[in-house]
Amino acid sequence: MSKGNAPQPPDPARRRFFQAAGAAALPAALPLSSHAQGAKPAARAYLFFNPAEAAFIEAALARLIPKDETGPGALEAGVPEYIDRQLAGAWGAGERLYRSGPWHPGTPSQGYQLPFTPAELFRTAIRKINETNAGFAKLAAQGQDAYLDSLQKGNVDLGGVPSKVFFESLLEASVEGFFGDPAYGGNRDMAAWRMVGFPGAYADFYELVDRHGVAFNAPPTSLAQDARGNVHLLHHQRKT
């Protein structure tokens, strides 16, 4: 079917499904950056990362999921904020992680076997990276890619964290932040969903599933959205 044969927008009654329930779970309004109205991009408000860590994370994310002709990248989509909040919260503290010893490296089949929580793992690894490669954020794109590649493929010891483990954790978190619900701070404006055509928290395709090949062009919906489709969260950051 052609792109012109789009389904009708969702029935307003269905919108009841999408009232903003996720909002209450989020931290109260973050302080506005003093740069918010200035010419320079606003500094991001971080709960976990210190400035040196943030510099590495922002530079790395810009290479892992770059802004390009397909649309915004991880930086524009708020992925640094997503990772920051995850590390500051229950996930960072090792929620659902079995943490009793003894610890052994194990085999690849046995999965993650380090004593670090995610917060400890990121802090430890980035500290080492910033000690040994302080200029990473200022490198040209090619140099940054080569360094990230060496973390991914090499077995550099980052203060006890094998670089491959750190790299995989960072990449996993980046994909989560990019494609997860905007209520968590990433995927700002549902940009990643718009890019691939994922409708988000939309709940009913009964009438469409057997219209084979239909082009679904209705805008996506988020947990953080009100009945009129406005995303209220993080609006101050959207001015950047």
Add this chain to the structure above:
Amino acid sequence: MAARLPSTDVVLLGAGLVGTILGRELTRAGLNVVALERGEPRSTVPDFQGPAMHDELRYSVRKALMMDTAKETYTFRNSGGETALPLRRLQGFLPGSGVGGSMVHWNGQTYRFHEADLRMRTKIDERYGKDFLPAEYTIQDWGVGYADLEPHYDRFEYLLGIAGKAGNLLGKKIPGGNVLEEQRAREYPTRPQKEPYGSAMFRKAAEGLGYHPFPQPSANMSEPYTNPEGLTLKTCMFCGYCERYGCEHYAKSSPQTVLLPVLLKDPKFKLRTHCQVQKINLDKSGRNATGVTYVDAQGRELEQPAKLVIVGLYALNNVRMLLLSKIGAPYDPATGKGVVGKNYAYQTMSAVQVFYDEKVNINPFMRSGANGTLIADFVADNFDHSKLGFAGGAYIGEIMTHGRPIEFHPTPPGTPAWGSEWKKAVVRHYNHTASLNVHGSSIASRRNYLDLDPTYRDAWGQPLLRMTFDFPENDVKMSAYVTERATEIAKAMGGQRVAGAPRKGPYTTTQYQTTHNTGGAIMGNDRLTSAVNRYLQSWDVPNVFVIGASAYPQNASYNPTGTVGALAYWAADALVNKYLKSPGPLVT
């Protein structure tokens, strides 16, 4: 010392599929039943409601409905020579926790096994000869045949309202249904689900190659259905949040939708949540259970005396409960003697992807948990194995269940894992890729087993269950053969490119494959080679019944839940009509 509670007729361990079916059947028979559940109470309202339920990060990635591995987990190793280490997070398989158990977050794919599965040892010996398989493969007959279970499959399917199309009604073959299935007494309770685009393309390609495609039997409703308990399920909306999620629409069969509303009103049924059972207590003879000891949410140790103990935990936890309670001889892989922990099996999974032109909108997000099309031509013994050198088989189907993008963002082989090239490939292929599943059997091997870990313990101080598993050579060969057939079908589906690979070892716990862990407390007709008899009754302690996929002597091609349901009704029937009349061993 544990405080002793008033005695009850029956104590149920776990309030999932098995616990709620047995709870219903035994209260109906007039017994007082106490159900102990380790997790939280959960119901469709308010716990499964949108939009909060449609949160991929919380439910799929952080696994909110699953067992909390901070408190208890399993240890794992590929072979007996390695040191098992704890699964510090759940990744490879996902046992549920809380009321409803794993049946809250299942997809709803509901099948019946074949006679060739249930009498695997006998059937292989008859058709291919006694030397067809190496002695390493400890496959056994179940002690029940398809004719024994048919009425119970039927009852389970009507409890759930399964959507499907019969292909073999009392021997009459019906095109469009699964003509290769064992015969069923009546049609499915509801019509099949609507067929999505990718499934329709699969059906045409499979038909063109001479196979027999049919709609996947589904516990996601195709239409409203009122079950024999008087509970009404509603129509599935294809929201794409099924496996790993509870259903907001009352459209997926689960204890919450098909049994609990009736059961919880019954004064003979008492449900206690946040109760961690520590062990089944035995009297001095060791031949009679006196009840269980559990720890409640306040940390109090309590003893619940009972005349009858029903173990209906997740399959792995059934085995652990027997080992912790010292019921039955633990399996010893060195001698092959002992029964508890023996014949742990899994499922042999692979996938083939079809990458389409950008004009073909697959719309992977318009799906339900069980709404595809598949073929059974390579299931069980539906095909001649004599020249193939392996036993077992797999179904092949386009049975995609969702398009949630953290988990699903397919790219063709050769695409980098990050950077602009990766991003462009994700954007290009997300809505234009169909995926075929090859869902295969798992043979029993003397080297794959379960026992108690010597080192690691849970939050209550009890040893964790240790899993020793790798894919047997038989299953690697099976996967290679059937994945090749799947690739042929995929190539006939009109895509630009096809990519897939058969399953190979070593088995890794870091990649989700399936939550179909089976065996370890297997059923059979010989007390020397099975932990429970054909009625799921412990050979050693006759007032203990252990019900679940733990009873499978080996795992079949199809998803296991339909057979867990049939075994639950089969065991309930034996309890009510045989055991209660004369408590004691049902098989001597």
